[in-house]
Amino acid sequence: MADATFINRIEIAPKADADTRLYRDPVEQRLRALSYTILIVGAFVMALPFFWMVSTACKAPTALNTLPLEWIPSNPMCIENIGFLYERSPRFNQYLVNSAVVTIGRTLGQLITCSLAAYGFARFQFPGKNILFALTLGLLMIPFQAILIPEYLLLRQFGWLDQFSALIIPGTFSAFAMFLLRQAFLQIPLELEESAMIDGANPLQILWRITLPLSQAAVAAFAVITVQAAWNDFLFPLVAAGTNPDVRVITLGLSLLQGERSTPWNLLMMGSFLATVPMLILFVIFQRQFVEGVSMSGLGGR
């Protein structure tokens, strides 16, 4: 299934000898040329919105209403546009920071609660274990939108609306992450943990010193996916913390900026670009983990 070897299987190309034979076949060569053409055209379409975003973000206001369109702005004003963006949305930086706080809070929280629970379900016997496990997995079946309004009502009851607690605390629990980590923990040989137990280590020490370090790949994959989902989350913050600018996250800040019809497109694109950059950097560094995380989450059912 989706273990650490998955990514290796993708990286390793199919057997070479069979393919060198195919290289010489003219039909095969034509097929390869066709493959490249399709892939390049496709890649162009996939990348185009990003290119257009950056290109527009550096355009002067007058260049927005000029035909023919400029692919690359003739007199780029990237830095100036950042300044104009902050003029229009003075708290833009704070939205970025708020998103970072929410993202880090949720990810660390999930890491703690879910690895504890995953370890408990993977290695311990206790009464009601199967029922509890089935119940938590059952929650995976429920689409979040079905409980969006009730979630809002619950948070209102707690007095958490428009506060960081609403944005972070519900997101620190996850049936899905728990399930993934449990799968990873189950792959670790029991003997390693047993020998530590004989040395007198308690379960928390074993989890921290043996199980977690040995499941690094799965933990990293889970972490990048959680970070990405938290950073890009829109509907939940819109409902749970839509009115308080002090805790406004970047996706909300962006959409509010767009809601004002007068906001020019170059500033909107600059805002979108700034909101995208942290995930782009993360992606460049942790590409493997992202791909692995997606294949895990796909196979996990979300």
Add this chain to the structure above:
Amino acid sequence: MSFLANTLGKTPLTRRRALWGLALVAPNVLGLMIFFGIPVLIAFRTSLWEWNGIRPPIEVGLGNFVTLASDSEFWGAFGVTIKLMLFCVPIGMTLSLGVAVLLNQRLRGRAFFRTIYFLPVITSSVAATMAWSWMFQAQYGFIANVLAPFGGANISWLTSPDLVLIPIAIVVIWQRLGFDMIIFLAGLQAIPRNMYEAATIDGANRWQMFRSITLPLLSPTTFLVLILQTISAFQIFDQVYVLTSRTSLGGVNNSATTLSLYLYQTAFTDGDLGYSAAIALASFGFILVLTLTQITLQRRWVYYESGTT
């Protein structure tokens, strides 16, 4: 006390292990019950109320669901959701499978292509959709200019009730493609190479191999992608919100109001929380029926290696 001790285990060691186990799972399980379990109960309870969230609720029994059955706006939103699903799922699956098959060859630059195709997946849907929103603007938008030679310069993609679902579907497909591509790639990599080698010896061409080996052996993956795609297509929200909020949220004449947007508006614009809960449950019911139907139908086309088709 001794009763409790005995339910936990027979020996002191098993008892201690059982306590540890319970303590370890407690935070997450309790948190999940509070923040996801209780809301499910609240959803059912609220759906039986007429309630604006402030005044005391009025019990209306199944009244909300009766209203729902003849609510043309609800069925309109249902239709929009189904239309988007019928656009996005087949096209999205075909494209992502196609790209996965192409990238499953020995090609130079595979990693580069994979990165580019995957990029939209990690991007915030709000930021990405905003870029598309700009591209779809009439007159000065990118797409208007590409279509200008064919007379498409002044098409108002986002404000025309007949067209607005096209940009939405394009953005949804574009953002989802890389995700499904990765799942398909994993499935393709699991097909044993020797099946293709045997088929080559038998003189099969590429298309025959794709039809008779790839598609059947990939069908469990295809089924998984189909289920995931359908569920996510049923919940489209962000793209509709961003693409239409600049002019009129949900599109002109609600032409782009999906079920999730309708339930959001019912709750937070109209302040009708009971009715909104009923919409949420009805949507959940649709997803459930769709998924169960797909699971029932899978026996006809999904191939499992153990031989039990």
